[in-house]
Amino acid sequence: MFIKNGWYVAAWGNEIGRELTQRWIIGEPLVLYRTEAGKVVALEDRCPHRRASLSKGQLIGDTVQCGYHGITFDCSGSCVRIPGQDKVPPAMAARSYPIVEKWKWIWVWMGDPAAADESLLPDFHYNDAPGWVATGGCLPVKANYQLLTDNLLDLTHETYVHGKTIGNSAIVETPISYRVEGNEVHVERIIRNALPPPLFQRAHPFEGNIDRWQIIRFHMPAHISIDARGLPTGTTDIAGGLRWFSINSITPVDERNSLYYWTITRCFALEDKGLTQMISDQILKTFLEDVDILEAQQVMIETDPRGLPEVSVRADSGSVSARRIVARLAEETNRAVVEQATSEVAQ
Numbered sequence: 148m149f150i151k152n153g154w155y156v157a158a159w160g161n162e163i164g165r166e167l168t169q170r171w172i173i174g175e176p177l178v179l180y181r182t183e184a185g186k187v188v189a190l191e192d193r194c195p196h197r198r199a200s201l202s203k204g205q206l207i208g209d210t211v212q213c214g215y216h217g218i219t220f221d222c223s224g225s226c227v228r229i230p231g232q233d234k235v236p237p238a239m240a241a242r243s244y245p246i247v248e249k250w251k252w253i254w255v256w257m258g259d260p261a262a263a264d265e266s267l268l269p270d271f272h273y274n275d276a277p278g279w280v281a282t283g284g285c286l287p288v289k290a291n292y293q294l295l296t297d298n299l300l301d302l303t304h305e306t307y308v309h310g311k312t313i314g315n316s317a318i319v320e321t322p323i324s325y326r327v328e329g330n331e332v333h334v335e336r337i338i339r340n341a342l343p344p345p346l347f348q349r350a351h352p353f354e355g356n357i358d359r360w361q362i363i364r365f366h367m368p369a370h371i372s373i374d375a376r377g378l379p380t381g382t383t384d385i386a387g388g389l390r391w392f393s394i395n396s397i398t399p400v401d402e403r404n405s406l407y408y409w410t411i412t413r414c415f416a417l418e419d420k421g422l423t424q425m426i427s428d429q430i431l432k433t434f435l436e437d438v439d440i441l442e443a444q445q446v447m448i449e450t451d452p453r454g455l456p457e458v459s460v461r462a463d464s465g466s467v468s469a470r471r472i473v474a475r476l477a478e479e480t481n482r483a484v485v486e487q488a489t490s491e492v493a494q
């Protein structure tokens with residue numbers, strides 16, 4: 148189940164240059180490249196002639212020449228050349244996708260281009276805001292994208308999965324509150340007077356207990372930011388503690404594969420490159436612990452012969468709400484996309 152009318156991260160900005168790069172997103176193949184002027188283009192990676200993969204062709208100036216019979220398309224997907232003939236059949240065009248490059252990532256709109264609306268991007272400006280330093284990466288995960296959003300919306304797992312870095316028993320002992328605002332879900336956990344978890348202690352040595360905030364925001368289709376703060380117990384001045392955002396965007400490749408784009412962006416010790424590397428290494432290690440669990444979970448879901456419904460608990464409130472939003476939007480927006488396509492065929 149995928150929302151078509153939504154933004155997905157297609158790549159880190161620095162991954163796309165003057166070569167043809169293939170990406171699969173919600174089961175659709177895309178070819179991405181940069182024009183000579185530096186603008187990113189995304190076309191369907193399927194030639195309208197005989198469906199060869201355009202990414203196996205050649206980038207000539209700002210056009211893509213299919214590697215099979217040489218038919219050539221410009222950045223809007225219009226055919227500009229058919230070897231051996233002048234007349235271009237009207238249907239000889241590659242689909243093009245709206246693109247926005249922002250906050251270090253390249254975002255692609257997978258639905259109706261007329262509905263592409265930049266204001267529907269999640270607010271991830273901390274990825275490159277002045278006064279913040281970000282580190283991050285992208286992990287391939289052999290699991291459905293919603294297993295990842297479930298994971299990020301229920302951080303009780305940190306106690307059991309991430310005990311060496313960001314987890315300790317204080318998390319599971321502190322209940323969450325949550326609310327739904329439009330198509331967003333907000334989950335909050337405020338932990339008082341608890342031991343700092345190991346990675347907090349390494350990143351910002353504390354002398355005693357801390358108060359810890361986890362403020363999670365889910366934005367459709369699969370974008371989650373976590374405002375994480377740790378301050379000496381009873382204090383409120385952020386300068387005396389640790390604050391970072393864990394920014395996560397899950398791109399479904401297909402129903403059972405995802406790309407997990409992530410950053411940690413912090414507002415303290417900005418010049419400390421060793422600290423940036425340590426945080427990056429430890430967070431990667433932490434997320435690989437998630438990947439291990441989620442990939443095994445995917446196999447168990449797929450091989451369950453009984454197909455019994457899952458049994459939810461209170462800590463699932465945020466992820467259950469997010470799944471409801473995705474199900475409703477997928478149904479509504481996909482119906483609109485199908486109606487639009489049907490009316491185009493009828494005309």
Ligand code: FES
Pocket residue numbers: 194195196197198199213214215216217218
């Ligand atoms: S398949 Fe692309 S030109 Fe023939």
Ligand SMILES: [Fe+2]
Pocket residue numbers: 298304305308309433434437
């Ligand atoms: Fe995790």
